[in-house]
Amino acid sequence: MPNAPFYPRLFAPLTLGGFEIRNRIASTGHQTFLAENNLPGGALVAYHEARARGGAGLIITEAARFHESAFAAPRELHLVEDSAIPAYARLAKVVQGHGARIIGQLSHSGRVSHRMREGHRGVAFAPSPVPDRRYQTVPRQMSTELIEELVSTIGTGAQRYAEAGYDGVELMASHGLLFAQFLNPDANRRTDAYGGTLDNRMRFLCESLAEVRRKIRIGMVIGLRISAEDFEADGTEPDVIESACSYLAKTGAIDYLNVTAGSMAGLGGSIHVVPPMEIASAYLASHAGRLRAATSLPILVAGRINQPQEAEQVLAGNYADICGMTRAMITDPELASKARSGRGESIKACIGCNQACIGHLHKGVGISCIQSPLSGREARFAPALAEPARIPGRILVVGGGPAGMRAAVTAAQRGHNVLLMEAAPMLGGQALLAQRLPERAEFGGLITNLEMELASANVEIRMRQFVDRAMIEAEAPDALILATGARPAPLEIEIEDDRSPVLAVEVLQGTAQVRGRVVIADWRCDWVGIGTAAHLAAKGHHVRLAVDGVCAGQNLPTYVRDYWAGRLHALGVEVIPYARAFGMDADTAYFSQSVTGAPILFEGVDDLVISGPYLPDTRLEDTLSGLNIRISRAGDCLSPRTAEEAVYEGFLAGLEA
CATH class of the missing domain: 3.40.50.720 (NAD(P)-binding Rossmann-like Domain)
Incomplete structure (x- = not known):
C-alpha cells in the first residue's frame, strides 16, 4: 500500500535489523497487569491484538522478569522457564498476524521496588547498598556471582523470546532501574570491576547485551530503553547517558535506542515516567535528537506524543525515527488506521489524565482508560459490543x-x-x-x-x-x-457573625469572589482542593489548604499527586493534613484534628472555601x-x-x- 498522503513520514516503512516495520508508530513497553499466572493470557493477547489490528507498526511488550531476584508484583510477566515459551509464542503470532512487529522487554528493578510477596517485603538487590528514596528500600549489594548469574539468565530469557518468534529484545536501562543504577555513580559505589569508571559501570550492561546477542537468532534486533534525563538531583547525568549510548553504538551492541525520561527512584523524576497533561506534548524530541546525533542509531522516542500530527513533526525535525504513541493507542487502538486513511478527526485523543493506565498499575489492577472502558477488557467485552x-x-x-x-x-x-x-x-x-x-x-x-x-x-x-x-x-x-x-451536599459548618463559606466550585466557575487570606477545607482530597488552592495562590491570595486526609491529593494518581505537592510548595500554599472543618466566625476558621479531635484554629481568615462532598x-x-x-x-x-x-x-x- 502506498504511503498515506496525510502523514508521509509517519507511514513510511522503516528497516530495523533484519525486518521492516510498516510505519513509525509504536506501542512501547508498559505494565498492564493483565498477566495470568505471570504469563501472557487471553486478556493480554486481546489487548495487544487490538493495537496491532488497529495499524500500529511495532508492539513492544512489557518488561518480563528474567530472574527470581526481580520478582515483585503478582501480575507481572515472568520469562524464567522454557514452559513459558508457548504463551509468548501465541502473543507474537497474533500480533504479527496483523502485520505488526513485536519486541519483548527484559527488566530488573534493582532497588526500586517494595518486592512485596505474600504481604511482606523481600530483599532487593542493587549495585550498592544505597537507600532508595521512593520506596524507602535499603538494597543488598549484588555479589559478583549474582551479577554473573543475571548475565547468564538474561541471555536465556532473550533466547526464549527468540524461540517464541519475537522480532527483537529490549533491555531496560531507563527510569532508575537496575541497569541505570549501575550506570549512575550515586547509586553504584562499587570498587570492583563493576564500579568506579564509566567503563566499569557499563560492564554489567555490556556483558548482558553481548550475552543476548549470542543467544538470539540472526535478524533479531536488540534495543535499549534509556532515560535521556532522570530529572532527579541524584540521577544519572545526561552526558553520562550520551557517552554510554555512543559507546554501545560504536561497538554494535545495540540496534536502536528507545528514548524516554524520568526515574522511578525519586518523587521528582517519576512524573516523567508517564507524563500527564501538565507536561508539554512531544517534549522529549530534543533529547532524542541529541542522542540520535551522538549515536547515528535509529531512535524511538516517547513522551506525550498523542496525535499523528505531533508524531509527524517529530519525524520531520529529524529528532527520531519512530514515535511511541502508547497512551494514545490505549485510548484509541485504531489511531494508526484512522490517521492513515484520512480519518484523523475521528481519533479519540488521550487527555493525559493517567487515571486508569498508570493509575491502575499503582492500584495493582489491570490497565484501562477512563475514556475507553473496552481498553484492557477486550477479551471480556469486545464480543458483546460487536454483536x-x-x-x-x-x-x-x-x-x-x-x-x-x-x-x-x-x-x-x-x-x-x-x-x-x-x-x-x-x-x-x-x-x-x-x-x-x-x-x-x-x-x-x-x-x-x-x-x-x-x-x-x-x-x-x-x-x-x-x-x-x-x-x-x-x-x-x-x-x-x-x-x-x-x-453539593448541605454544609455542616457552624457559622457565626453572618459569615458565609464559599464553595470551591463557585470559585473555579468565577461566580464567587474571595478576599485576601483564604483557608480551603478540602474534604474531597482530590483535584478540586488542589486546583482551587493553586488558582487562588496564582492570583496572589495567601492560601492554606486544610485536608481531611493524610495529604493533599490523597485520591489522585500517585505520580500526579507528587507533582502537585511540589507545585503547591512552589506557589507558597501551606498544606495542613488531618484537618476537619467545623465552624467559622468573623476572622477565624475552626477545624479539628481528624484523629484526636483536638482543635486547630486558623486566625486572620478573610474567607473559608469548601471543597466538600456531593450527594x-x-x-x-x-x-x-x-x-x-x-x-x-x-x-x-x-x-x-x-x-x-x-x-x-x-x-x-x-x-x-
Whole structure:
C-alpha cells in the first residue's frame, strides 16, 4: 500500500535489523497487569491484538522478569522457564498476524521496588547498598556471582523470546532501574570491576547485551530503553547517558535506542515516567535528537506524543525515527488506521489524565482508560459490543455528563435508537468543572471526544430539557438510563457573625469572589482542593489548604499527586493534613484534628472555601416508582465518584440496554 498522503513520514516503512516495520508508530513497553499466572493470557493477547489490528507498526511488550531476584508484583510477566515459551509464542503470532512487529522487554528493578510477596517485603538487590528514596528500600549489594548469574539468565530469557518468534529484545536501562543504577555513580559505589569508571559501570550492561546477542537468532534486533534525563538531583547525568549510548553504538551492541525520561527512584523524576497533561506534548524530541546525533542509531522516542500530527513533526525535525504513541493507542487502538486513511478527526485523543493506565498499575489492577472502558477488557467485552442488539429499541438517556454520554454512544453502537436529554445548555456535567482547574484544560477533551462519538452514532440530543415522569411516559422508551449526576451536599459548618463559606466550585466557575487570606477545607482530597488552592495562590491570595486526609491529593494518581505537592510548595500554599472543618466566625476558621479531635484554629481568615462532598441527584428517580420501563443507572446518581466510574458504568448500561 502506498504511503498515506496525510502523514508521509509517519507511514513510511522503516528497516530495523533484519525486518521492516510498516510505519513509525509504536506501542512501547508498559505494565498492564493483565498477566495470568505471570504469563501472557487471553486478556493480554486481546489487548495487544487490538493495537496491532488497529495499524500500529511495532508492539513492544512489557518488561518480563528474567530472574527470581526481580520478582515483585503478582501480575507481572515472568520469562524464567522454557514452559513459558508457548504463551509468548501465541502473543507474537497474533500480533504479527496483523502485520505488526513485536519486541519483548527484559527488566530488573534493582532497588526500586517494595518486592512485596505474600504481604511482606523481600530483599532487593542493587549495585550498592544505597537507600532508595521512593520506596524507602535499603538494597543488598549484588555479589559478583549474582551479577554473573543475571548475565547468564538474561541471555536465556532473550533466547526464549527468540524461540517464541519475537522480532527483537529490549533491555531496560531507563527510569532508575537496575541497569541505570549501575550506570549512575550515586547509586553504584562499587570498587570492583563493576564500579568506579564509566567503563566499569557499563560492564554489567555490556556483558548482558553481548550475552543476548549470542543467544538470539540472526535478524533479531536488540534495543535499549534509556532515560535521556532522570530529572532527579541524584540521577544519572545526561552526558553520562550520551557517552554510554555512543559507546554501545560504536561497538554494535545495540540496534536502536528507545528514548524516554524520568526515574522511578525519586518523587521528582517519576512524573516523567508517564507524563500527564501538565507536561508539554512531544517534549522529549530534543533529547532524542541529541542522542540520535551522538549515536547515528535509529531512535524511538516517547513522551506525550498523542496525535499523528505531533508524531509527524517529530519525524520531520529529524529528532527520531519512530514515535511511541502508547497512551494514545490505549485510548484509541485504531489511531494508526484512522490517521492513515484520512480519518484523523475521528481519533479519540488521550487527555493525559493517567487515571486508569498508570493509575491502575499503582492500584495493582489491570490497565484501562477512563475514556475507553473496552481498553484492557477486550477479551471480556469486545464480543458483546460487536454483536448487535437482538431486539433494537428506543432508549432514553437522562443526563448529559460523561456517564450519560457514554451510555448513549454504546447503546447506539449496538443498534438502538437513542435519545439523550440534558437540562443544562452544555454537555459534560462535572467534566466542565474539571477542565477549569489549573493546567487541566486538556481534561475537556473527554467531552469533545464523547461529543464526536455521539455525532458519529447518530444519537438524538435535546438540550435545556428538564425531564419528569410525564415526559418519560410521553416518550414511551423501551428502556431508561438515568445519569442525573450529583449535587453539593448541605454544609455542616457552624457559622457565626453572618459569615458565609464559599464553595470551591463557585470559585473555579468565577461566580464567587474571595478576599485576601483564604483557608480551603478540602474534604474531597482530590483535584478540586488542589486546583482551587493553586488558582487562588496564582492570583496572589495567601492560601492554606486544610485536608481531611493524610495529604493533599490523597485520591489522585500517585505520580500526579507528587507533582502537585511540589507545585503547591512552589506557589507558597501551606498544606495542613488531618484537618476537619467545623465552624467559622468573623476572622477565624475552626477545624479539628481528624484523629484526636483536638482543635486547630486558623486566625486572620478573610474567607473559608469548601471543597466538600456531593450527594446523588435522585429527584427524578424518586418519582418513577411503578413505571413499567426497565431502568438502569450510571455514574454519580448512584454515588459521586470520578469520571472513570461514570464512563465505565455508562458503558455497561449502554451495553446491557
